[in-house]
Amino acid sequence: MALSNLGVGIYELKDYEGAACAQREAIAAKPDFAEAHSNLGNALRALRRFDEATAAYMRATEINPNYRDTWADFGTTLRHSKSTCVTGRAGSCLVCPSPTLTR
Numbered sequence: 001m002a003l004s005n006l007g008v009g010i011y012e013l014k015d016y017e018g019a020a021c022a023q024r025e026a027i028a029a030k031p032d033f034a035e036a037h038s039n040l041g042n043a044l045r046a047l048r049r050f051d052e053a054t055a056a057y058m059r060a061t062e063i064n065p066n067y068r069d070t071w072a073d074f075g076t077t078l079r080h081s082k083s084t085c086v087t088g089r090a091g092s093c094l095v096c097p098s099p100t101l102t103r
Contacts, residue, residue: 001026004036011043019043034064041073050080 007022023040026033041056057074060067 001030001033001036003029004033004039007036007039007043011039011046014046016043016046020047032063034060034067034070037063038067038070038073041070041077045073045077045080048080050077053077 003022003026007019007026010022011019020040020043023036023043026036027040030036037056037060041053041060044050044053044056054074054077057070057077060070061074064070
């Protein structure tokens with residue numbers, strides 16, 4: 001999606017607020033676009049807004065549980081987050097991703 005790609009380009013220029021804005025616009029246009037949620041998480045993590053980034057990664061993994069890059073970013077961000085446990089829709093603590101991950 002063009003808005004998400006624009007956000008990636010803005011991110012690469014180290015304008016993380018601008019990147020987050022572009023990803024939010026991409027999500028508004030297509031709420032089930034997992035990559036935009038993941039890219040939003042990347043921008044928020046760069047801004048050190050770890051809890052918000054965690055929520056973005058969580059949404060991306062809900063949409064596409066096999067999105068390997070998101071799980072890696074999610075785990076890295078959880079180390080910095082104030083949260084000790086992230087709960088899934090069923091309320092259970094998420095400990096590890098699916099064993100069959102795709103890129």
